[in-house]
Amino acid sequence: MKNYLFLFLCLLTQNLFSQENVDKKALKKEYFTTAEIDVKPEFPGGGEKMYSFIAKNYKIPESKEKIIGKIYIVFIVETDGSILDVKITKDIGHGTGEEAIRVIKMFPKWKPGEKNGEKVRVQYQIPISIN
Template identity: 30%
Template sequence: MKNLSTIFGKDNLDEIVFSNRNKAYGAYVLRNEYSNQLTKALFIGTAFIASVSVIPFLISALKSDPIITELPTSGPVILKNVDQPDKPKPTPTSPVQQNIKTVENPEYNPVREVRKEKPLPTKKDFEGAAIGTETKPGEETTITVAPPATIPGLPTVAPYNPPTPQPAEDPNKLINQNEADVAADFKGGINAFRQKVAQGFDTESVGQDGMISAIITFVVEKDGSISNLKVNGSNSDFNSEAERAVKSIKTKWTPAQLKGKSVRSSFRMPISMKIE
């Protein structure tokens, strides 16, 4: 069955569709002008696409071609900075060797074939010599390894010597009062300590009259207590009573200070009394 549009045509078909209807309605006008509008849109779109495609060619045609200067093809091209003239290159100097006695210390590896090797250096050769890459005479030295060659004008790097480990300090080390930064002290001073000893001393226990003297020595510990108490004198009774009088004192000392720390320190005090 044939299409009605081929039989009646488009205009006839529009007339049939809008027969007995209000043709002033917009749909009738749109259908009549549809072909013309489609044709116009096609031409306008084609023209727009063509103009956009031509723009790059116009831009490239308006650009000026860069001026290319041909470089000489023969030989290498050297670029020079005209602002800074060429500086003469420093001529290398030969390394300066220290004129010291060195001894080569070769290493020998066992091989199947016996080869004629250099004789090993003797103990006498090593006396006053440093180990180097060759054996040569020179001034005797105490260093063990010869320093590397140096070039004048270049900084020299001293060989690395590991630091000598320091022995750990003994926390119970005993020092003399004169070695301490701050000497040990008794509350009220040494005279207050003497007075306490005299107050606790029982003279009746000493079987001798007259002036008797002795030397009291002890250690002031880090906590202020007293240890290693000794009394040396000619009268044993006096020595024993002086030792008892010192031990009866309960007041602690202020310990000595060394490098900001409390340390053990020895103390020496002479004592003398007149017993009647």
């Protein structure tokens, strides 16, 4: 009986400690938005270089219709400057969103965002205009 009580107490204690770890992780944000940070992430060379990179690498998908509009893309800039979790928030169809994702995933490492002097993960959104 003592062995079962000891085992029960061990399992209960382990559960309490693992719950404490989960609560600490919940308090730490997964990522910040650009409005919440002190220093925004930056493409190497700035915004003009970023859009030059996109223009050079983006291939407008073939379509019977003329493709015109804006695509909105959101992604995470990691603390090491790498790009993760690329998603389309607004697409104009015809494969334009998939092509935008392909190009964004080709980005070189960015200068990461900062909050209180510490590098943080930042969610970043950009529009891409197709004319």
